[in-house]
Amino acid sequence: MAKQLPYPIMREIFTRFQTAEAEPEGELEHVNAYTLVVAVALSAQATDAGVNKATRGLFAVADTPQKMLDLGLETVTEHIKTIGLFRQKAKNVIKLSQMIVDDYDGQVPSSRAALIRLPGVGRKTANVVLNMWFNHPAQAVDTHIFRVGNRAGIAPGKDVDAVERAIEDHVPVEFQHHAHHWMILHGRYICVARKPKCGACLIRDLCLFEDKTDPA
Incomplete structure (x- = not known):
């Protein structure tokens, strides 16, 4: 399990996520x-x-x-x-x-x-x-977030509850609302399970993952 990244690096990571996509949205279609x-x-x-x-x-x-x-x-x-x-x-x-x-x-x-x-x-x-829907800063930890949290050192934890607590405890408060969306999308499209696309990763230089692929 990765170590927890320090606060200044956490802030930089989520600042980059926010700059890349200020208002990330879930991909499940719904009307209410x-x-x-x-x-x-x-x-x-x-x-x-x-x-x-x-x-x-x-x-x-x-x-x-x-x-x-x-x-x-x-x-x-x-x-x-x-x-x-x-x-x-x-x-x-x-x-x-x-x-x-x-x-x-x-x-x-x-x-x-x-x-x-x-x-x-x-x-x-x-x-x-x-x-x-209700705009609460709740953190829904799925397999993507669990992988990204542990691999990068953003929110390490042995189970989903520990990762959820790590996000709540360590992600700067102004990023809490969108934190899980940024992490899901990052895990779904960049930090994939089998061969992460490290060459295309916007937090490559901050991530603790040792076995990086696709040299920048």
């Missing part, structure tokens, strides 16, 4: 808080592109919990059958929609504890929703 919850829940063990392909037709006819319930389990399952674990995910979509209707008057709750109560919604999904 509810469709964001569903999209993120569906994205577990699936690509954002694959989820978007499946949900375009689904969200066109069901963009509220009640509309989703009106569709019913069979139709929801048919819409998302190209996504991994689609049968269980369809059941979760119906269950979480029912809970939102019954317990939250049809409105997506804005607290982490309430979001995690929803079937199929874990801490990562809750943090994505809190960050992207």
Whole structure:
């Protein structure tokens, strides 16, 4: 596990990320808080592109919990059958929609504890929703962030909870809101798992990763 980078270098890293893309956005398509919850829940063990392909037709006819319930389990399952674990995910979509209707008057709750109560919604999904929709500086740690955090020394940790805490503790506060988006995009397109594109990396000179590829 990499060492934690010092504060001045952390500031420089996120200043560079911000300069390159001031307002990074998540790649899951959604039209409101509810469709964001569903999209993120569906994205577990699936690509954002694959989820978007499946949900375009689904969200066109069901963009509220009640509309989703009106569709019913069979139709929801048919819409998302190209996504991994689609049968269980369809059941979760119906269950979480029912809970939102019954317990939250049809409105997506804005607290982490309430979001995690929803079937199929874990801490990562809750943090994505809190960050992207409710503008909370919550850090949703996925495989990309876990890799970048440990490889570069931005947020080292033995598990996702430790990496989440490291981001919260060490990323300068003015960068907290977009931190996880910058790290996800960096991990998805530059700091990839098998052969990171170090020659194209804008933080190459600051990163602690020893086995750099593609010499600049």
